[in-house]
Amino acid sequence: MRTIVEKKGVIMLHVGFQIRDVSLALDKYLTQLAIKHDAENLDGPQGAVLFFLHTHRGVEIVQKHIEQFLSIQKSAASGLIKRMEKNGFISVQSHPTDKRYKLIAITELGEKKYEAIIEFLAASENLITDGISSQDLTVFKEVLQKIKDNVCSVECK
Structure with missing residues (x-):
């Protein structure tokens, strides 16, 4: 009702x-x-890690970078990295000069999943915003933010 x-x-x-x-x-x-789009279960932290690794190709990435990017604790990042390595989305190798660190890189499968996520996001955004002007979307986003602010003024403290 x-x-x-x-x-x-x-x-x-x-x-x-x-x-x-x-x-x-x-x-x-x-x-x-x-x-x-073959992107199920990748809309949360795993998708964010794939995005981070894809956009930082050629840069040495260690677990600490992922912790900072996602604002998560070391234990959560460790579990996430283990799951993603098990799924074949990332590779983890010892740092060549500092054995305390493991280098994390996106694999070929991880790149394919990243592309699937991008296609999924584009398709979903296209449907969600179909027939809505950019001006209306701007107003809508402002109203949503105001609703969130109203709720958080009481609940998010």
Whole structure:
């Protein structure tokens, strides 16, 4: 049952329920689209690590860089790196001069997954924003930020 709010004589659906409905529909759509683009389970930290490694090719990357990029603890980064290495997305090798560090690099499979993520993001953004002007999107983003600020003024402290 939906909560209806009457405001200035106009009956409106409660904003919180509209946000929830959009969130549920978007989650269902994105899950199906991710499978279609072979990008499932890569929308979170693993996808972010692939993005980071792809954009820092040629740079020596160690676990500390990933911890800082994702703002996560050493133990979380260690588990993430182990899973990604097990999945074949990254390679981990000893640092040639400092054995305390392991060098982390994106593999060929990791690059393919990165490209799948980029295709997935483009396809999802195209559908989500279809028929919406850039001006309307700007206003929408500002309103979403204001809603987040309102909620966080109470809950995010």
